[in-house]
Amino acid sequence: MTKQQANWSPYDNSGGSCVAIAGADYCVIAADTRMSTGYNILTREYSKICKLADKCVMASSGFQADVKALQKQLAARHLIYQHQHNKQMSCPAMAQLLSNTLYYKRFFPYYSFNVLGGLDNEGKGCVFTYDAVGSYEKVGYSSQGSGSTLITPFLDNQLKSPSPLLLPAQDAVTPLGEAEAIDLIKTVFASASERDIYTGDKIEIVVVNADGIRREYMELRKD
Amino acid sequence: MNFMASKQPENSLLGPEADSQRTLYPYVTGTSVVALKYKDGILMAADMGGSYGSTLRYKSVERMKSIGKHSLLGASGEISDFQEILRYLDELILYDNMWDDGNSLGPKEVHNYLTRVMYNRRNKFNPLWNSLVLGGVKNGQKYLGTVSMIGVNFEDNHVATGFGNHLARPILRQEWHENLSYEDGVRLLEKCMRVLLYRDRSAINKLQIAKITEEGTTISRPYSLKTYWEFSAFANPAQGAVGTW
Numbered sequence: 001m002t003k004q005q006a007n008w009s010p011y012d013n014s015g016g017s018c019v020a021i022a023g024a025d026y027c028v029i030a031a032d033t034r035m036s037t038g039y040n041i042l043t044r045e046y047s048k049i050c051k052l053a054d055k056c057v058m059a060s061s062g063f064q065a066d067v068k069a070l071q072k073q074l075a076a077r078h079l080i081y082q083h084q085h086n087k088q089m090s091c092p093a094m095a096q097l098l099s100n101t102l103y104y105k106r107f108f109p110y111y112s113f114n115v116l117g118g119l120d121n122e123g124k125g126c127v128f129t130y131d132a133v134g135s136y137e138k139v140g141y142s143s144q145g146s147g148s149t150l151i152t153p154f155l156d157n158q159l160k161s162p163s164p165l166l167l168p169a170q171d172a173v174t175p176l177g178e179a180e181a182i183d184l185i186k187t188v189f190a191s192a193s194e195r196d197i198y199t200g201d202k203i204e205i206v207v208v209n210a211d212g213i214r215r216e217y218m219e220l221r222k223d
Numbered sequence: 224m225n226f227m228a229s230k231q232p233e234n235s236l237l238g239p240e241a242d243s244q245r246t247l248y249p250y251v252t253g254t255s256v257v258a259l260k261y262k263d264g265i266l267m268a269a270d271m272g273g274s275y276g277s278t279l280r281y282k283s284v285e286r287m288k289s290i291g292k293h294s295l296l297g298a299s300g301e302i303s304d305f306q307e308i309l310r311y312l313d314e315l316i317l318y319d320n321m322w323d324d325g326n327s328l329g330p331k332e333v334h335n336y337l338t339r340v341m342y343n344r345r346n347k348f349n350p351l352w353n354s355l356v357l358g359g360v361k362n363g364q365k366y367l368g369t370v371s372m373i374g375v376n377f378e379d380n381h382v383a384t385g386f387g388n389h390l391a392r393p394i395l396r397q398e399w400h401e402n403l404s405y406e407d408g409v410r411l412l413e414k415c416m417r418v419l420l421y422r423d424r425s426a427i428n429k430l431q432i433a434k435i436t437e438e439g440t441t442i443s444r445p446y447s448l449k450t451y452w453e454f455s456a457f458a459n460p461a462q463g464a465v466g467t468w
Contacts, residue, residue: 003242004247006247006348007247007248008350008372008373009350009373010345010346010373011373012373012375014375023406035377037375039390040389040392041392042377042379042388043374043377043379045379046377063375064375064376064377065338065342065345065373065374065375065376068342068374068376069342069374129451
């Protein structure tokens with residue numbers, strides 16, 4: 001008798017898209033609020049964005065249970081860091097921690113596609129983009145999730161990313177103002193929800209700048 | 224020569240012998256649970272069937288149970304795993320009571336605990352084959368959440384498991400609103416359960432509706448819904464499509 005194969009999968013794609021854009025003195029992180037499974041919508045009001053530290057915010061799409069577990073892990077590690085160092089973790093430090101946490105489960109990965117955004121130690125915007133096993137890179141903007149294939153080319157066009165092959169390396173942080181970046185985010189999500197069935201309902205936009213963190217929302221198509 | 228091979232504890236899931244202990248598929252299952260928030264708390268409904276594949280084996284299964292002072296748990300999926308979860312929760316509530324400090328676990332906390340249990344079992348490739356609905360009220364705050372067998376969890380104004388997601392949620396999205404009265408809430412739930420009864424083959428016409436408010440939990444006596452089978456389209460289904468069955 002042949003060995004029985006599992007007829008269930010430990011993974012499921014909860015869908016959704018995330019975007020982050022870094023500016024000279026701000027960072028915008030956005031994600032839609034739809035949570036799906038297969039062709040069903042489970043809920044229209046689920047936040048994919050998590051504040052990890054004072055100036056560091058993460059948006060993740062993928063398998064919701066893994067995303068939640070990852071957020072909890074990072075929050076716990078941040079608390080320990082605060083106890084040991086008596087200060088908040090900087091965004092680049094959190095970026096490295098996230099990479100290490102993801103690679104730790106290299107052989108049973110967190111199915112979580114992350115963008116980390118915030119201000120670095122000089123107050124300049126920074127965005128880090130990840131794959132599911134922790135490979136990461138500091139970039140000027142990024143998008144992950146089900147709508148990323150629709151969003152990234154548009155951002156490439158609008159934000160005129162310098163070639164990564166240039167020497168000396170050129171920073172891709174956008175010269176756009178905060179309001180223009182937010183407008184771009186709204187445009188990009190409105191477009192993605194037209195064609196990606198997993199993106200829609202509402203966008204949650206988080207802005208990190210010298211004054212702190214603020215949140216705004218925008219309605220999207222519900223179909 | 225045996226180089227002092229490391230010995231596994233008895234309950235470990237490592238090694239080929241342990242494969243026989245991992246859940247492969249469910250045996251006795253319950254179908255949908257539907258729940259919604261209303262003015263005073265949460266209303267939840269589930270039928271009382273326990274199916275053994277396509278056989279309707281058990282007809283008096285209580286798939287909703289009160290947990291502690293503030294929560295109500297409904298489950299679909301494997302009934303024995305639901306009973307196991309009730310044992311876990313018994314212990315949780317017991318330890319909570321033993322502190323005797325005037326504090327008690329609210330629905331948010333119980334939901335979080337259940338999420339962690341389900342996720343950790345999924346991590347060990349030995350899931351509890353259930354979709355759970357957890358509702359409750361504490362200090363005036365209403366809470367309604369759900370967890371799946373792989374740990375996917377969220378809270379919302381109305382939730383459903385299994386077929387309920389396909390058939391009941393659309394009705395709830397159309398007709399649910401804030402501050403439903405008790406009567407309207409029950410009417411809405413019964414509408415959902417009736418659709419499920421007509422269209423879900425594992426549903427039976429014997430259900431309970433549970434209500435949880437700040438004052439406490441009440442689970443109704445089992446009762447059945449009125450149904451109508453004389454629609455002309457059903458009387459002669461092949462009329463418009465000769466040769467169909």
